[in-house]
Amino acid sequence: MESMHLTPRLALAASFVPEGARLADIGTDHGKLPVSLLLSGRVRAAVGSDIRPGPLAHAARNAREHGVTLPLRLAPGLDGVTPEECDTITIAGMGGETIAGILRQAPWALDGRHLLILQAMTMLPMLRCWLAENGCMIEAERICREGRKFYVVTLARGGSSPWQLSPLDSTAPAWLSADPLARDYFTHLLRREEAMLHGLEKSRAPEPEALEIQRRLVNGLRARMEGIK
Known part of the structure; x- marks a missing residue:
């Protein structure tokens, strides 16, 4: 099978x-x-959920054409998934605020028995802070690049217990410094934050x-960039 x-x-x-995970893919789209993880045998079971009927119909077609079993749920967030049917949750391609909102509505996902694999398209610093404040340890993060855009996946x-992140570590955490793309990614972040600083400095009444x-x-x-080899 292809x-x-x-x-x-x-x-x-x-x-x-x-390996062997029971996966719930939230916002599964197509x-x-x-389907890829079922085909490779990496997961023993998976369920997909989305709020849109059209993409779910496409997902059903993909599963059928590739000969895998993928139950699909038309529901917001984790509303269509039970805690017992998964041990790993993926939420990718949404804003950080949306991801936090989904997890907020499903406290069982934060019980320590479920691994969270999150990929925020926007507001990643906010999501990191929310995870820390709600007792979620960030076990790993990695960077990838698609064209000119960078993406970070958070485990x-x-x-x-709740913990706190500084503004620096919520934006460019030290644990990303060893990633092969760290220098390019941090350069991208620095340009963005310098532009924001310039805007504040030029404003008529900046908040001190x-x-x-x-x-x-x-x-x-x-300083963090200087420490990257």
Whole structure:
């Protein structure tokens, strides 16, 4: 059977899925991630969920054409999934605020028995802070690139005590420094944060505290980049 092609972003998410996992793929779209993992035998079972009937119909067709069993649920977030039918949850291709909202509505996903594989398209610093504040340890992160865009996949697990991240570590965490793409990614982040600092400095009435936080963030990013080999 022909394998399912995954983009670098989805392939990176797939690489975090443990062997023999029971997967719930939230926002499954056309089901490419779970179908690929079922085809390779990496997962022993998978379920896909989405809020849109059209993509779910496409996912059903993909599963059927590739000869795999993929139950599909038309439901928001994790509403269509039970805690007992999965031990690994993937949520990819959504904004960080949306991902946090999905997890907030399903406290069982943060019980420590479920591995979270998250890929935020926007607001990643906010998502990292939310995970920390809600007792989720960030076990690993990796960067990938598609064209000119960078994406980060986050591996997290709940069940711990709340903790805090500094503005620097929520934006450009030290644990990413060893990633092969760290220098390019941090350069991208530095340009963005420098532009934000420039905007604050040029504003008519900048908030002193916000200005100082942004300056510290930019200086911290520069120092962190100097430490990358």
